[in-house]
Amino acid sequence: MERFSLEGKTALITGGSRGIGYGIARAFIEAGARVVIAARSEGPLQEAAASLGVNCIGLRCDVGDPEDVAALIERAWALGPLDVLVNNAGISPYYKRVEAVSVAEFDQVMQVNLRGAYFASVEAAKRMFAAGRGGCIINVSSVAGIVPLERQGVYAAAKAGLHQLTKVMALEWADRGVRVNAIAPGWVETDLVDELFASRHGERLRADIPMGRLATPDDVAGAAVWLASEAASYVTGSIVVIDGGRQLR
Numbered sequence: 001m002e003r004f005s006l007e008g009k010t011a012l013i014t015g016g017s018r019g020i021g022y023g024i025a026r027a028f029i030e031a032g033a034r035v036v037i038a039a040r041s042e043g044p045l046q047e048a049a050a051s052l053g054v055n056c057i058g059l060r061c062d063v064g065d066p067e068d069v070a071a072l073i074e075r076a077w078a079l080g081p082l083d084v085l086v087n088n089a090g091i092s093p094y095y096k097r098v099e100a101v102s103v104a105e106f107d108q109v110m111q112v113n114l115r116g117a118y119f120a121s122v123e124a125a126k127r128m129f130a131a132g133r134g135g136c137i138i139n140v141s142s143v144a145g146i147v148p149l150e151r152q153g154v155y156a157a158a159k160a161g162l163h164q165l166t167k168v169m170a171l172e173w174a175d176r177g178v179r180v181n182a183i184a185p186g187w188v189e190t191d192l193v194d195e196l197f198a199s200r201h202g203e204r205l206r207a208d209i210p211m212g213r214l215a216t217p218d219d220v221a222g223a224a225v226w227l228a229s230e231a232a233s234y235v236t237g238s239i240v241v242i243d244g245g246r247q248l249r
C-alpha cells in the first residue's frame with residue numbers, strides 16, 4: 001500500500017473550498033500530502049482550509065484571470081515545490097440551448113473551465129521541469145465532455161477540450177516526467193447541480209444513471225489519490241470516468 005501513499009508530496013487543488021475539490025483535498029491529506037486549496041471567496045476558503053487542519057492552507061485565486069493564476073502558482077510554489085496540481089475549479093452557471101447562449105456567457109465558461117486549467121498547468125509544469133523532479137497534473141473534467149448533454153453545449157465543449165488538452169500535454173511532457181490525466185465524473189452531489197436536481201428535470205436525470213444515484217465527492221477522490229500516487233507512475237494521458245455507468249447510456 002506504500003505506493004498509494006502521498007506522504008511527502010505537496011498538492012495544489014483549485015476549487016478546493018467545497019464540493020469535489022474539498023473531497024479531494026481531504027483525501028489527499030488523509031493519504032499524507034500537504035495541500036494548498038484555492039478559490040475566489042476568501043471567507044469560505046479560509047474556513048475550509050482551517051477545517052482540513054495544519055496540513056492545508058488556502059490561497060485566493062480566480063482561475064478565470066490568467067494573472068491571478070500565475071500569481072497563485074508562484075505563491076504556492078514558494079511554500080514548497082509542487083508535486084501535484086489538480087485543476088478542479090469549474091462553473092456551470094446556466095442550462096441553455098446552444099442558440100440562447102450569449103458571447104459573454106460563452107467566454108465566462110471557457111475562461112474558467114478550459115483556459116484556467118490550461119495556464120495553471122503551463123505555469124506549474126514550467127516549474128516542475130526546472131526542478132527536474134517530475135510532477136502530476138489532474139484535470140477534473142466531466143462525462144459531459146464525452147456524451148452530449150442537452151443545454152450544456154459550452155460546458156461540454158470546454159470539458160471535451162480539457163480531455164484533448166490532457167492528452168496533448170501528456171504527450172509533450174512525458175519525457176520530462178510530468179504526467180497529465182483527467183477524471184471525468186458523472187453527476188456528483190454538490191452545490192453545482194443542487195438546483196438542477198431540485199428542478200423538474202431532476203427525476204429524469206437521476207433515472208438516466210444506471211447505478212441509480214449521484215456520486216459523492218468521496219466517490220471521485222479515490223481516483224485522484226491513485227493518479228497522484230506512485231501507484232499510477234506509468235499512467236498518463238488517461239481519462240478516468242467515474243459516472244455510475246452514465247456514459248454507457
Ligand SMILES: NC(=O)c1ccc[n+]([C@@H]2O[C@H](COP(=O)([O-])OP(=O)(O)OC[C@H]3O[C@@H](n4cnc5c(N)ncnc54)[C@H](OP(=O)(O)O)[C@@H]3O)[C@@H](O)[C@H]2O)c1
Nearest residue numbers: 015017019020039040041062063089090142187188190192
Ligand atoms: N457536480 C457535478 O455533478 C460535476 C460533474 C462533473 C464534473 N464536475 C466538475 O467538477 C469540478 C468541481 O465541481 P463541484 O461540483 O465540486 O462544484 P462546486 O461545488 O460549485 O465547487 C466549485 C469550487 O470551485 C471554486 N471556483 C469556482 N469558480 C472559480 C474560479 N473562477 N476560480 C477559482 N475557484 C473557483 C468554488 O469556490 P468559489 O466560488 O469561492 O470560487 C468552489 O470551491 C468542476 O470542474 C465541475 O465542472 C462536477
